[in-house]
Amino acid sequence: MHKDIQTTENKPSSTLAQRVMKRIRTEQVQPASKWWFICVEYSIWVAWLSTVVLGALALAVILYVGNYARFALYEATHDRVVDFVLEILPTLWLTLFVSMIVLAYINVRRTKRGYLYSMGGIIFSSIVLSVVGGVVLHFFKVGYLIDVGITKIVPMYESYEEFEEKIWQQPEEGRLLGRLQDAGEDDTFVYVRTENKQDLWQVNTTELSGSDLDLLLSGKRVRILGTTTNMVENIFYACGVFPWLFGSDVDVQEMKKQRQLFIGRMYTHKEAAERVKGIEREVYGVTGTDTDSSGVCGEIAAVKRMHF
């Protein structure tokens, strides 16, 4: 039996060797199980995979918000594009995405051979994997589902859809979000009910195009851009009607089309207002301060913010 061998390396067993062996025997220490180390190693890889998946989920939400923001009618809601970008910036998701990349790096470095990989290589590969995952998830509308789903779990969280609802339900700022309640006799005045306060607004449709009026009369949820002529009696002057484009079935082409229609509509109003001013100059020598109803839309903030 080998236990009897007291010498090795051609010298007597050292004091240290004796002390170590005595301690091992006294404390009845056994080498930790191989399975334990295998489990630890796998758990680190699972943690790494989780960070990549979470990073991909965060990116899916960022892509969803970014995609909507790309075609948002921001001239109708914000003075400057930078204000709009800062307001919609998905800080939480960007922070989560960056945190997951950092955690992915830490996890890889904690694996047995993780130290062999360069920092740049690990971060780059983690970003690439998260981006690929994020794009795939975004393709399946997962970003939208997460953004909307979280509001049900965390009431304090404001989804991008809620943000858009909030900024489009501000009649005092010239924005209404609601559905047709009742059409008037000749469609010049219709009644629209907003969804937040359930207010009923009388909407003047004089300057609306035929397609805008059709959309309004369809009874679908719509965004109405215009100006409030009477806050006490809830009278709203409509300059454009746009569909409410949220949900898992909205496609990019539709959003792009609506943005182009919005720009076209604003251009038409601007042109009309300039035409009216030109006529006023010719007839009266000066432009009138009392804008008649055919020039109201040319004076709304959104038209003035447009850069054609």
Next chain:
Amino acid sequence: MSHPTSMSDEEIVSMVLRDQSFFQHIVMRYEEKLFRYVRRLGIRNHEDAQDVLQEIFFKVYRNLNAFDTTLSFSSWIYRIAHNEAISFYRKKQVRPEGHLIDEGDEHLLREMAKEDSSELRFDKRRNAEILAQALSQLERKYYDVLVLRYFEHKEYEEISDILKIPIGSVGTRIYRGKQRLKKLIDDTQVHI
């Protein structure tokens, strides 16, 4: 069964997993090397070094199943020794007590010079005291790689495995470490 003296580290490890008494051969094979190593890492007190050494071997035994056979056992045990020395400083809440350079180590430093004569030139006047003083001022990360490379004669890959840093970083640290050491030696000589 062959005698432990003719067995590789890895073979002894597999024997230890069947019969713990084989572990004493691991202890005796590495005792002196690791004692010198932990002393070079700054544990100058003999008793402290012995205690750290005992702890190292105890940990090695407990974690034998964690030994990755794709690594060399030597690298693995040096890594544990390195970590244990760092833990020692942390527990004691002290800084390494200077870096121990024996007079006999001076020739090893000359080896450093030979590898890159443009970077480091040693003459007889540069004695162990100057070198020790310069090394004690060197940043830890450079000191660690230089010790492993020139005092423990480890290859880049082994240093990478011991310190858990990419091989590229080993090369960079050795190069920069030598440059800084040269500057420190020059500065030290100016002040003498």
